[in-house]
Amino acid sequence: MAQPKSKKSKSKTRSRKMSKHGELPIAVPCPECGAPRLTHRVCPSCGMYKGRQVVTIDAGE
């Protein structure tokens, strides 16, 4: 049976895997509080969306 001539380098393996890697979601700073937030989502740190309070975030007094 045919066999691989040599072991694949880490570089070969990793660049193959990276080519299959999906794109990471883009985080943007929240216009209200500046914390990183996903686009078109409620801000997880202040609960604002489009200038409106949508979710109450527990400040954890």
Added chain:
Amino acid sequence: MRHRKKTVKLGRTSAHRDALLSGLVCNLIAEKRITTTLAKARAARSMAEKMVTLGKRGTLADRRRAISLLRRKDRVAELFNDIAPGYAGRAGGYTRIIKVGRRMGDNAEQAILEWVDRAAVAPKKSTEENESATTAE
């Protein structure tokens, strides 16, 4: 191809799906806003908008149709008497979906489904709570 596939199945049999959707819409009528998965919110929105359309016309036949779909007379009464009249000047688009982020556990995208122009009660309250919480920090 995606041709003529109108229904979101949500991994359920038709009876299970009908029960789920009527439950979601009844909760939306009672609570004014619900948090659920994005797929369920989109499916429930479609039904909720149709129920408002029935409520705006509000004939006896419309009321009976709404009761048969929502399965709750009290919720239909609230819809027809309180919610639908407020949308007399609006031609569709009675609900809003806001994406919240992914749920811990199964990573499902969560969304808030709420009435347009009507959710003023809950979020206003939360604004005050949030502001007092921020100042307390």
